[in-house]
Amino acid sequence: MEHGSLNDPSKATFSFVDEDHTLANSVRFCLNQDPRVSVCGYSIPHPSDARVNIRIQTTGEPAREVLKDGCQNLMLMCQHVRGTLDKAVADFRMNNPTKMETKSDSEMET
Numbered sequence: 220m221e222h223g224s225l226n227d228p229s230k231a232t233f234s235f236v237d238e239d240h241t242l243a244n245s246v247r248f249c250l251n252q253d254p255r256v257s258v259c260g261y262s263i264p265h266p267s268d269a270r271v272n273i274r275i276q277t278t279g280e281p282a283r284e285v286l287k288d289g290c291q292n293l294m295l296m297c298q299h300v301r302g303t304l305d306k307a308v309a310d311f312r313m314n315n316p317t318k319m320e321t322k323s324d325s326e327m328e329t
Contacts (some may be wrong), residue, residue, distance in 0.1 A: 231282035243271040250289040
């Protein structure tokens with residue numbers, strides 16, 4: 220949900236339902252790396268409320284567009300980290316076979 224200014228689209232607060240610090244802090248980090256962002260922060264109104272408010276003020280671009288770009292950048296970062304982790308796990312398994320992987324089928328049947 221967007222709570223923005225009708226007069227100034229460069230300032231808005233977005234509410235994310237069923238989210239917590241994990242997503243909010245990651246989005247905040249990505250947005251603060253963007254040179255179009257003047258101020259970005261988040262708050263959780265109440266610990267029992269599963270909602271996060273992210274406030275964005277830009278240098279002139281619409282806050283909604285900057286948020287979309289920030290979320291896309293976060294998704295690309297996550298994909299890169301996942302790919303790097305998967306490759307490292309595959310390399311480790313190839314270089315360090317376990318006993319189960321080295322036994323032949325006949326040894327396992329006995």
